[in-house]
Amino acid sequence: MYEFKIFNPLSQIEDELRKVEEIMESRLKRGAGFAREIGMHLLKSRGKRIRPALILFSTEAAGGDMEEAISFSAAVELLHTATLIHDDIVDKSPLRRGLPTINRKWGNDVSVLTGDFLFGEAFLLFVQQRNLSVVGLMANVVSKMCGAEIEQMSNLYNTEEKIEDYFGRVEGKTATFFSSCCQVGPIIAGASNEVTNSLASYGLNLGMAFQILDDVFDLIGDENTLGKPVGCDLMEGILTLPVLLLLEKEEYKDELCKIFSKKSITDSELTRIKELLYRESAFDKSFQFAKGFIEKAKSDLHILPDTRGKSALMKLADYMLERNF
Amino acid sequence: MYEFKIFNPLSQIEDELRKVEEIMESRLKRGAGFAREIGMHLLKSRGKRIRPALILFSTEAAGGDMEEAISFSAAVELLHTATLIHDDIVDKSPLRRGLPTINRKWGNDVSVLTGDFLFGEAFLLFVQQRNLSVVGLMANVVSKMCGAEIEQMSNLYNTEEKIEDYFGRVEGKTATFFSSCCQVGPIIAGASNEVTNSLASYGLNLGMAFQILDDVFDLIGDENTLGKPVGCDLMEGILTLPVLLLLEKEEYKDELCKIFSKKSITDSELTRIKELLYRESAFDKSFQFAKGFIEKAKSDLHILPDTRGKSALMKLADYMLERNF
Numbered sequence: 108m109y110e111f112k113i114f115n116p117l118s119q120i121e122d123e124l125r126k127v128e129e130i131m132e133s134r135l136k137r138g139a140g141f142a143r144e145i146g147m148h149l150l151k152s153r154g155k156r157i158r159p160a161l162i163l164f165s166t167e168a169a170g171g172d173m174e175e176a177i178s179f180s181a182a183v184e185l186l187h188t189a190t191l192i193h194d195d196i197v198d199k200s201p202l203r204r205g206l207p208t209i210n211r212k213w214g215n216d217v218s219v220l221t222g223d224f225l226f227g228e229a230f231l232l233f234v235q236q237r238n239l240s241v242v243g244l245m246a247n248v249v250s251k252m253c254g255a256e257i258e259q260m261s262n263l264y265n266t267e268e269k270i271e272d273y274f275g276r277v278e279g280k281t282a283t284f285f286s287s288c289c290q291v292g293p294i295i296a297g298a299s300n301e302v303t304n305s306l307a308s309y310g311l312n313l314g315m316a317f318q319i320l321d322d323v324f325d326l327i328g329d330e331n332t333l334g335k336p337v338g339c340d341l342m343e344g345i346l347t348l349p350v351l352l353l354l355e356k357e358e359y360k361d362e363l364c365k366i367f368s369k370k371s372i373t374d375s376e377l378t379r380i381k382e383l384l385y386r387e388s389a390f391d392k393s394f395q396f397a398k399g400f401i402e403k404a405k406s407d408l409h410i411l412p413d414t415r416g417k418s419a420l421m422k423l424a425d426y427m428l429e430r431n432f
Numbered sequence: 433m434y435e436f437k438i439f440n441p442l443s444q445i446e447d448e449l450r451k452v453e454e455i456m457e458s459r460l461k462r463g464a465g466f467a468r469e470i471g472m473h474l475l476k477s478r479g480k481r482i483r484p485a486l487i488l489f490s491t492e493a494a495g496g497d498m499e500e501a502i503s504f505s506a507a508v509e510l511l512h513t514a515t516l517i518h519d520d521i522v523d524k525s526p527l528r529r530g531l532p533t534i535n536r537k538w539g540n541d542v543s544v545l546t547g548d549f550l551f552g553e554a555f556l557l558f559v560q561q562r563n564l565s566v567v568g569l570m571a572n573v574v575s576k577m578c579g580a581e582i583e584q585m586s587n588l589y590n591t592e593e594k595i596e597d598y599f600g601r602v603e604g605k606t607a608t609f610f611s612s613c614c615q616v617g618p619i620i621a622g623a624s625n626e627v628t629n630s631l632a633s634y635g636l637n638l639g640m641a642f643q644i645l646d647d648v649f650d651l652i653g654d655e656n657t658l659g660k661p662v663g664c665d666l667m668e669g670i671l672t673l674p675v676l677l678l679l680e681k682e683e684y685k686d687e688l689c690k691i692f693s694k695k696s697i698t699d700s701e702l703t704r705i706k707e708l709l710y711r712e713s714a715f716d717k718s719f720q721f722a723k724g725f726i727e728k729a730k731s732d733l734h735i736l737p738d739t740r741g742k743s744a745l746m747k748l749a750d751y752m753l754e755r756n757f
Contacts (some may be wrong), residue, residue, distance in 0.1 A: 138579055140586025193548060197541040215540055216522040217585050220578045222544075223518060226551060227575030234568040242567055243559040253545045254463055261465025391682055414710030 116422040117156065119415070120163045123177055127159050130181035136230050145209055145221050149188060152204040157317070158183045158288045160423065165292030165306050168408075175295050179241060182232035183288055186245060189225035190205025190252060192218050197256065198343060202336070240294050244287040255279025263344030264367040266360075270351050278311070285314030292416075305407050309420060312404035316397040316427050322347035323393050326381060335383040338377050344370060348396065349389040350380070359383055394428075401427055434530040440524065442481065444740070445488045448502055452484050455506035457551050461747040470534055470546050474513060477529040482642070483508045485612045490617030490631050492741025493733075500620050504566060507557035508613055511570060514550035515577060517543050522581065527661070565619050569612040580604025588669030589692040593686075595676050604638070610639030617741075630732050632717040634745060637729035641722040641752055647672035648718050651706060663702050664726060669695060673721065675705070684708055719753075726753055 115122065115179030159180035166176035177256070194200075195208040196218050202208060233242045255276045262268050272274040289310030293303040325340045325373055326349060340347055344367070346354070363383075366376050384390060404424045411417045434466070442449065460471030468574060491501035519525075520533040521543050535543040551574070557586030558567045580601045587593050614635030618628040650665045651674060665672055669692070679688055688708075691701050709715060729749045736742045 138582065140583050142579060142582045142586075190548075196544050199541075216524075217582065219518050219521050219544055219547075220582045220585065222548075223515075223551075224575060224578035224582060226548075227571055227573070227578060230555065231568065231575055235565060237564060239559060239562060239564050239567070242564070243556065245558055246552055246555035248552070250549060250556055255465060255553060257463065257467040257542065257545045257549060258465050261467075262510065302677035380630055391736035411630050 115162075116419050116426055118162050120160060123173060123180075124159060125154055125164050126177045127156070127180045127184065128153075130232075131184055134181070134185060134232070137228075138224065141213055141217050142221065142224060145213060145217070146205070148209070148212070150205045151211075154187070154191075154204065156184060157423075158187055158284065159393060160286035161285060161310060161313075161420075162291045164416045164419045164423065165289045165310075166295055167292070168306065168411055168414050168420060169293040169296035169298040169302055169416070170414075171292050171294075171296030171298075172380060175236060176292065178219060178232060179238055179291050179295070180395075181293075182229045182236075183245070185225050185232065186229035186248070187220045188219075188286070189229060190249075192222040192225070194256075196222075197260070198339060200339065234289055238294065239292055244294075246345065248284045248287050252281075253284045262346075264370050265346065266354055266364045266367050268346055268351060270348070270355075273346075273348055273351055274315070277315055277322075281318035281321075282311045282314030285317065286310035289313075296419045301410060305410050309404045309407040309424075311428065312400045312407060316400035316404065319348055319393055319397040319400070320427065321416050323349060323390055326384065327390055338381075341377065341380065342372055344372075348393045349384050352389045353380075353383055353387055356387060359387075398428060401425070441744050441751055442485050445485060448488050448498060448505070449481055449484060451502045452481070452505045452509060453478075454556075455503065456509055459506070459510060459557070462553075463549065466538055466542050467546065467549060468536055470538060470542070473531070473534070473537070477531045479509075479512070480531065481509060482748075483512055483609065486610060486613035486635060486638075486745075487616045489741045489744045489748065490614045490635075491620055492617070493739050493745060494617075494618040494623040494627055494631065494741070495620035495739075496617050496621030496623075498560060501617065503557060503561055504616050504620075507554045507561075508570070508616075510550050510557065511573070512609070513553035514547045514554060515574075517547040517550070519581075520548075522585070523664060526662065563619065566616055569615060569619075571617075573609045573612050575624060576604045576608045577606075584670060587671075589691045589693050589695050590671065591679055593671055593676060595673070595680075598671075598673055598676055599640070602640055602647075606643035606646075607636045607639030610642065613633035613729060614638075626735060630735050634729045634732040634749075637725045637732060638752065639751055641725035641729065641749075644673055644718055644722040644725070645752065648674060648715055648722075651709065652715055663706075666702065666705065667697055669697075673718045674709050677714045677717050678705075678708055678712055681712060684712075726750070 132150055135149055138146055162176050162180045162183060163173070166173060169272060181235065191203065192209050195203055196210045196215050200208050201211045201260055209221060230242065233245055259276055284384060286307045287310070289306040290303055293306050321339065325347070326338055330336055353359055363380070366372060401424050405421055408420055457475055459473055460466060463471055487505045487508060488498070489499050491498060516528065517534050520528055521535045521540050525533050526536045534546060555567065555570070558570055584601055611632045612635070614631040615628055618631050647665065650672070651663055653662060655661055666675065678684055690695060726749050730746055733742055733745055
């Protein structure tokens with residue numbers, strides 16, 4: 108059973124995160140019928156709350172109002188929850204954070220509507236803060252994220268995909284969202300363009316690393332720590348960085364193309380691909396890419412004055428490389 | 433084959449509607465891969481554009497800027513398109529406006545993402561107009577609409593449902609959206625509360641009538657004019673006004689409860705239910721409810737000065753009762 112753990116750098120904003128939970132809880136309990144049941148289910152499967160942490164730390168780093176940051180954090184986490192519910196339909200996932208997914212428990216139809224309902228609730232919360240820039244950032248996140256996911260769906264089993272296309276997808280799927288969260292702080296604080304841009308760039312690079320690592324863990328994790336089956340992405344035809352790196356090796360290209368051209372992968376083929384990935388150090392190489400993005404993220408922060416927020420963002424970046432969930 | 437027809441009261445805003453189409457087209461062509469294919473598909477199956485008409489007429493009636501109204505109209509129609517795509521997943525519909533639905537042609541997963549992508553694009557367009565009140569109205573529309581649809585899903589085949597619950601659902605599903613469109617005009621124009629409230633109430637009543645008639649047509653239309661199979665709602669277990677009126681008759685209650693308690697309806701049972709609906713004038717009675725809302729809608733406009741916009745809204749209300757699509 109997957110347990111929620113507040114990871115190290117987040118312990119210093121425990122109070123703020125508790126308030127974020129309270130706002131989310133009051134929103135999730137507003138619905139009737141299935142909506143309420145699902146709200147209670149979602150409250151049981153709390154996530155890592157990385158996006159709220161990015162907003163809270165970037166607000167501290169830019170000197171903004173923390174109460175405002177807390178409201179935005181709740182809205183952002185509701186938006187994130189909405190995208191996860193819809194992702195589970197797309198991925199046909201049976202489990203999320205060790206619990207049955209909404210689509211498994213209530214069906215695709217209820218999942219679609221619940222995700223949409225949370226989109227609406229999230230945007231209502233954004234609007235209540237009366238900050239049009241943040242609403243715009245978040246509308247852009249939704250458009251970019253879904254654009255990237257549709258592109259991903261258009262390229263299942265596509266062995267011709269380039270690594271730069273993959274990076275473009277990762278940017279749309281995850282890094283734009285991280286970057287936008289990091290811009291909330293400086294927007295609230297009315298910070299200079301220089302500060303805003305450095306935090307935006309930090310978030311973008313952190314998000315790139317986060318998604319790359321997520322893609323690696325999909326292949327090397329185990330079901331207990333992942334809270335979902337191993338190799339999910341690959342079994343669905345989504346080729347991520349380790350596999351794309353392997354496809355660059357001429358000696359395996361034919362074998363891999365033959366497997367992928369069937370547009371389905373057997374368990375023994377998955378085992379074979381994982382063997383090749385280890386043999387060719389594709390996981391290590393992917394990890395190095397992630398490490399590169401983490402280094403960039405940290406250097407983005409250099410222009411900021413030393414604050415508790417900045418130091419937490421530095422730690423959060425290092426922590427990414429140590430996570431094993 | 434269903435043909436797009438600009439219905440009478442809309443002919444006077446043909447130029448504006450053309451500009452709305454152009455904005456939508458440029459947005460729908462922005463995506464790559466499946467997103468672009470789907471965009472082209474959506475452009476082929478143009479809807480009735482009632483929501484843009486409500487914005488344009490309410491802007492004329494309140495004396496607002498028509499260029500601004502055109503941008504909002506495009507955003508609203510994108511939002512509406514997003515909800516239709518997700519509705520088709522929920523309803524498992526094979527056809528919409530005589531063309532295969534996105535879920536039928538590209539699968540549920542792509543449909544979910546395309547709907548979300550259009551949500552994002554719609555909200556980006558709203559934000560570009562830099563009007564926080566309208567963004568708030570539309571976020572509320574999404575939340576209310578999905579809340580009502582989830583409630584509907586929670587009450588399939590529920591023979592204990594009250595007619596007032598049905599009206600509550602209709603308000604959330606459709607009337608809130610209509611009402612919000614009618615508020616865009618007075619918001620743009622900076623109109624008085626009195627004008628805003630009268631247009632909001634007009635939209636609410638018109639939306640109630642529209643959805644009731646839609647529910648009636650689901651049962652009495654034919655596949656060619658509907659562009660989808662007859663009795664879709666009922667076959668899915670959604671009990672609408674005519675059926676709820678029939679359930680009020682003690683003499684049929686047992687027979688109907690027996691059918692609905694199976695949670696599936698055969699073709700011969702559908703025929704039997706339709707026979708009872710005709711016998712008990714349930715369609716006529718539903719039509720009278722719709723007519724009552726239309727009358728209320730028209731009387732809501734009395735306080736407005738006589739303008740082309742007001743006269744078009746009056747005609748639009750009458751036209752609702754004549755539509756046969």
